[in-house]
Amino acid sequence: MSRNDCVWADGQEFGHQNGVYIPREIRETDFFPPLRNINLEKPHIFETPFSTFWPETGEIRTSNLKHYSNKGSEMHFTGVPKEYFTELTPASMLLGGTLKKSHGESHHWFMVIDSASDEAEILETIFDLSADFHFGLFAPKNISNTSHDESEQLIQELSESLKAGTLDAFIASVSQLPPSSVLASRAQQEYLAQHGLQTLNPYELENPGDAIMKISRDIEYKLYKRAELRHRAAEVVRIITEKNTDLVTAVVRGFPELDATFLSASQHRKSRAGRSFEQHIGRLLSDGHISFEEQAVTGGRRPDFVLPNLRTLKDTTRSFNDALILSAKTTLRERWKQIAMEKFNCSLFLATVDDRVSADAIHDMQHQEICLVVPESLKKSKETCYKDKENVITFRRFFDVDVGSDRLNFLNR
Known part of the structure; x- marks a missing residue:
């Protein structure tokens, strides 16, 4: 959301805005109910009231969509719970979806995700949101953290190693995640290849900051997730299978180790990002022939x-x-x-x-x-x-x- 989409709830004056503006690209899809002209004396105004469900508190609201066709392409989404939009961190998100079965009269649900929350990080990971993401429509069945081909290949490799009794060897081959310096270098080379460049000289890049953001937040993170999936998946399979017991027993008995594995994954992601960012900036300075x-x-x-x-x-x-x-x-x-x-x-x-x-x-x-x-x-x-x-x-x-x-x-x- 833009700052205007939420600071109105903090008591700041922003005209008559008391909700969120929906981009034209979303307005023109069939996600929201269709707009219509209700007041014939104002043919430029298209609107529709509709019921919305806010699962955080279970509240049902009568919201409204309004498009002033003479003012711009955006649609105003009002009648939203003001308290959800107060004191939000910049770049927070409005998440919504349609219900397979209506909740009362509501066919749509919405929630606000503060960008500083753990939920925001989960959301960015699940939907694979890029650094320049602003809005989008997603079909849940098409959401995946990694490509189908990569997942199938990993499943096949793990299955074959289990059957052949070589799981230990497979785990050993992925036991160490690539060092941040290696991932940083790979990400830089991928960016250079994508843009036909030979160097990250900041004086030859139109927007060196955007380049660094793309490399660190998008390209390198995808490389890391691929390596992390192989590493963590193999570790989880080892924990579940090493006792040669049934699945339920293995999960219950192995839960402390599984919990430690996932906690380690979360901590490693955060510590990795900081060091890699420094390496990308160092590359800009070096390629720019800057003394440091x-x-x-x-x-x-x-x-x-x-x-x-x-x-x-x-x-x-x-x-x-x-x-x-x-x-x-x-x-x-x-x-x-x-x-x-x-x-x-x-x-x-x-x-x-x-x-x-x-x-x-x-x-x-x-x-x-x-x-x-x-x-x-x-x-x-x-x-x-x-x-x-x-x-x-x-x-x-x-x-x-x-x-x-x-x-x-x-x-x-």
């Missing part, structure tokens, strides 16, 4: 990137603009406050591909003299809080202005 030192230890702190080098940073005779610190975090939450301690008499930049940063957090960063560096599409997005914030710049601006040719001490051409 990575993870340089200074005063008990370890900034992700020091430009141009640690020696310059520590030089007490240098000017403020002779060095800068660039930190990298895929998601911020409260962790950006760690960055505020890294003050070295130079500019402090924080790169992220997180679209969920609140306006209050951005304001606090500005107070701490932290400049947020975000992908170009997120800076102008209606779903984020970045658009009009002075201390939020794009990767394009960062490389062109803050590191560019007018700052020759950063470049090693």
Whole structure:
């Protein structure tokens, strides 16, 4: 949802908006009830009331759809529970579907998913939502976390190894997930191949931030999920089959180990993403012939990137603009406050591909003299809080202005 789709519930003034705008592409499908002109004196207004079910509380609402054909292509969805839309994190989602069997008079159900919740992460994984996702229609029967061919191949390999008594050998072959450096490199090469590029030089990319977001949040994550599926599926099969008991007994007895396996999977996903993001930024800096030192230890702190080098940073005779610190975090939450301690008499930049940063957090960063560096599409997005914030710049601006040719001490051409 855009910020306008939810901040109205926080008491902020946004005209007469008291609901969500539905894009034309969704309005023109048969998901919603058909619109019709009810008031002949206003032929430009098409609308329809309909009953909606909100499963979070079991509430049934009389909602309304209205399209002002003389104002734009979007449709206004009103009569929604205001309390569900209050204090939402940016880039939160409205999820809805149709019911096979009506609930009262309702044939449609809806719920709001806060983007900072665990449910949002599950939703993104199940529906395989890309970094540039805005809206879409999905048929549940077509939803899959991996391709049918890949699943069938894994099923066949595991079945054959069980029959042949070589499951241990198969498990050994997938016992280690690829290191983040390997996955990062594979993702970068796949992106280069897709776009016919030879380098990730940020001065040769139109939108270097969007490129990094695509590589880290889409391409690399898909590569990781493929490897993770093979690794975790083999481990689960081992737990269930190693005692040579019936399925129910194996699951019950093996539950603690199964639980630990899935917990490990969740934790590994989160820790992997941060390190890979740093490696992608490092590739931009290297391919752009920009002088930098990575993870340089200074005063008990370890900034992700020091430009141009640690020696310059520590030089007490240098000017403020002779060095800068660039930190990298895929998601911020409260962790950006760690960055505020890294003050070295130079500019402090924080790169992220997180679209969920609140306006209050951005304001606090500005107070701490932290400049947020975000992908170009997120800076102008209606779903984020970045658009009009002075201390939020794009990767394009960062490389062109803050590191560019007018700052020759950063470049090693």
